[in-house]
Amino acid sequence: xxxxxxxxxxxxxxxxxxxxxxxxxxxxxxxxxxxxxxxxxxxxxxxxxxxxxxxxxxxxxxxxxxxxxxxxxxxxxxxxxxxxxxxxxxxxxxxxxxxxxxxxxxxxxxxxxxxxxxxxxxxxxxxxxxxxxxxxxxxxxxxxxxxxxxxxxxxxxxxxxxxxxxxxxxxxxxxxxxxxxxxxxxxxxxxxxxxxxxxxxxxxxxxxxxxxxxxxxxxxxxxxxxxxxxxxxxxxxxxxxxxxxxxxxxxxxxxxxxxxxxxxxxxxxxxxxxxxxxxxxxxxxxxxxxxxxxxxxxxxxxxxxxxxxxxxxxxxxxxxxxxxxx
Amino acid sequence: xxxxxxxxxxxxxxxxxxxxxxxxxxxxxxxxxxxxxxxxxxxxxxxxxxxxxxxxxxxxxxxxxxxxxxxxxxxxxxxxxxxxxxxxxxxxxxxxxxxxxxxxxxxxxxxxxxxxxxxxxxxxxxxxxxxxxxxxxxxxxxxxxxxxxxxxxxxxxxxxxxxxxxxxxxxxxxxxxxxxxxxxxxxxxxxxxxxxxxxxxxxxxxxxxxxxxxxxxxxxxxxxxxxxxxxxxxxxxxxxxxxxxxxxxxxxxxxxxxxxxxx
Numbered sequence: 001x002x003x004x005x006x007x008x009x010x011x012x013x014x015x016x017x018x019x020x021x022x023x024x025x026x027x028x029x030x031x032x033x034x035x036x037x038x039x040x041x042x043x044x045x046x047x048x049x050x051x052x053x054x055x056x057x058x059x060x061x062x063x064x065x066x067x068x069x070x071x072x073x074x075x076x077x078x079x080x081x082x083x084x085x086x087x088x089x090x091x092x093x094x095x096x097x098x099x100x101x102x103x104x105x106x107x108x109x110x111x112x113x114x115x116x117x118x119x120x121x122x123x124x125x126x127x128x129x130x131x132x133x134x135x136x137x138x139x140x141x142x143x144x145x146x147x148x149x150x151x152x153x154x155x156x157x158x159x160x161x162x163x164x165x166x167x168x169x170x171x172x173x174x175x176x177x178x179x180x181x182x183x184x185x186x187x188x189x190x191x192x193x194x195x196x197x198x199x200x201x202x203x204x205x206x207x208x209x210x211x212x213x214x215x216x217x218x219x220x221x222x223x224x225x226x227x228x229x230x231x232x233x234x235x236x237x238x239x240x241x242x243x244x245x246x247x248x249x250x251x252x253x254x255x256x257x258x259x260x261x262x263x264x265x266x267x268x269x270x271x272x273x274x275x276x277x278x279x280x281x282x283x284x285x286x287x288x289x290x291x292x293x294x295x296x297x298x299x300x301x302x303x304x305x306x307x308x309x310x311x312x313x314x315x316x317x318x319x320x321x322x323x324x325x326x
Numbered sequence: 327x328x329x330x331x332x333x334x335x336x337x338x339x340x341x342x343x344x345x346x347x348x349x350x351x352x353x354x355x356x357x358x359x360x361x362x363x364x365x366x367x368x369x370x371x372x373x374x375x376x377x378x379x380x381x382x383x384x385x386x387x388x389x390x391x392x393x394x395x396x397x398x399x400x401x402x403x404x405x406x407x408x409x410x411x412x413x414x415x416x417x418x419x420x421x422x423x424x425x426x427x428x429x430x431x432x433x434x435x436x437x438x439x440x441x442x443x444x445x446x447x448x449x450x451x452x453x454x455x456x457x458x459x460x461x462x463x464x465x466x467x468x469x470x471x472x473x474x475x476x477x478x479x480x481x482x483x484x485x486x487x488x489x490x491x492x493x494x495x496x497x498x499x500x501x502x503x504x505x506x507x508x509x510x511x512x513x514x515x516x517x518x519x520x521x522x523x524x525x526x527x528x529x530x531x532x533x534x535x536x537x538x539x540x541x542x543x544x545x546x547x548x549x550x551x552x553x554x555x556x557x558x559x560x561x562x563x564x565x566x567x568x569x570x571x572x573x574x575x576x577x578x579x580x581x582x583x584x585x586x587x588x589x
Binding site for chain 2: 068075096
């Protein structure tokens with residue numbers, strides 16, 4: 001049985017539209033114009049215990065709405081949603097005791113209090129017994145390297161330090177499922193790596209199911225075995241990164257470093273994407289021309305210093321997926 | 327109860343740290359209290375007509391009002407307002423606690439801590455130098471104490487109603503500001519309610535905000551006998567129940583139409 005079951009979830013928001021200008025404001029008092037935004041338009045998926053799934057889509061696609069429905073914050077208009085056998089918004093208290101959340105753009109720590117006091121407050125809010133709390137807390141402090149931060153008021157923490165504390169705060173009650181909403185937003189490279197390592201470890205060693213929404217494709221590539229892409233309230237693609245690539249395009253990139261700069265490179269089966277001094281980037285379809293054949297042709301015609309083949313960046317795949325759907 | 331106790335104690339400890347603000351507040355309230363007592367003294371001297379309260383009773387009433395101003399006048403903590411406006415309230419909804427109770431606890435701690443810091447020194451100063459008279463009997467003091475605790479609850483429930491209204495507006499400052507003017511006007515903080523004209527008395531006695539200041543103060547000065555405390559408490563409790571029910575209803579509706587943006 002899946003840990004999370006979502007079937008045909010729908011949610012519409014009514015957003016009041018104000019006409020521009022003073023006259024518009026006056027008219028708005030008498031007659032409100034409402035715009036319907038279909039945030040979720042029949043979303044369905046299942047998640048098994050221990051999956052680490054990336055949930056991606058542009059702003060306003062319905063990512064956060066889905067997460068908020070799963071977390072029990074929003075009630076959908078229709079559809080089925082079961083998390084650990086419970087309907088989140090009906091059995092909210094029992095449900096939220098089993099989940100952890102981190103909203104990267106907001107803080108769950110008390111701004112003026114030292115970090116450790118926020119933790120202790122959460123201990124009381126979740127009614128945790130002292131011994132298991134101590135054990136979990138020590139473990140998190142060790143793994144996220146928080147010992148030096150515990151007595152610092154939250155407002156004095158850097159963003160990277162704060163995010164490590166947020167992660168710990170969301171896990172004190174040992175949830176079975178963790179929702180991460182843009183956990184690496186605004187972080188520097190080192191902090192991003194620390195967050196990723198921690199999430200990977202948490203998923204592998206403790207079997208915590210993780211749902212990661214992000215705009216950072218490096219997060220996705222580094223962490224997720226499964227990627228769900230949402231656009232305009234519908235799931236556009238659901239599967240591994242390889243499956244997503246196969247679905248959108250099998251295209252590859254050949255990057256060639258030449259011995260001489262600014263040569264006019266061309267090939268009948270490949271297109272030049274960009275030229276940057278000695279470096280030329282070509283696009284080709286391996287179904288039409290195998291990489292070896294292409295490299296052979298180029299090597300015969302141009303002085304090549306070095307070359308490598310790679311997949312197109314994941315951002316491009318996503319962007320193309322959206323274009324195809326439109 | 328454990329989560330709520332923990333939240334209350336954390337807020338209380340935090341707010342007790344703002345001692346400089348408390349001293350500034352005390353100075354301001356003493357200054358205004360002096361002006362107001364002088365205004366009423368002039369008013370009593372210029373009028374021969376018998377008044378419903380004696381001058382010394384009125385002066386005591388005014389100093390009580392200055393000392394306990396925080397109960398009536400505090401709106402909703404800016405932090406709570408920001409929480410609702412920014413959507414960080416989403417976190418509070420992800421906890422296994424009742425949101426209405428959490429907000430009530432926070433409003434209560436806000437008022438309780440602020441009053442606890444300011445009331446004591448002001449009452450001592452006013453009693454020693456400024457004409458505040460002590461209650462006529464220990465029973466009157468006890469009656470005042472009970473009614474004041476209830477006033478604190480009633481004020482917090484009113485603030486919770488305002489907090490629930492914040493879920494319906496984009497920027498909540500207007501709601502909160504309007505919501506603090508009403509109790510300010512109607513609690514007796516501006517003009518002691520017994521001094522209002524007769525046609526007002528019928529209304530003034532029944533509206534909820536009389537329970538915030540007027541009724542406890544009159545128990546202190548003996549304008550109401552200590553035995554009336556039962557009636558006062560029932561009156562306050564009835565309005566408290568009304569505010570809580572309405573607040574819960576509004577909050578439930580507000581949460582249903584909640585749109586947490588961003589992310």
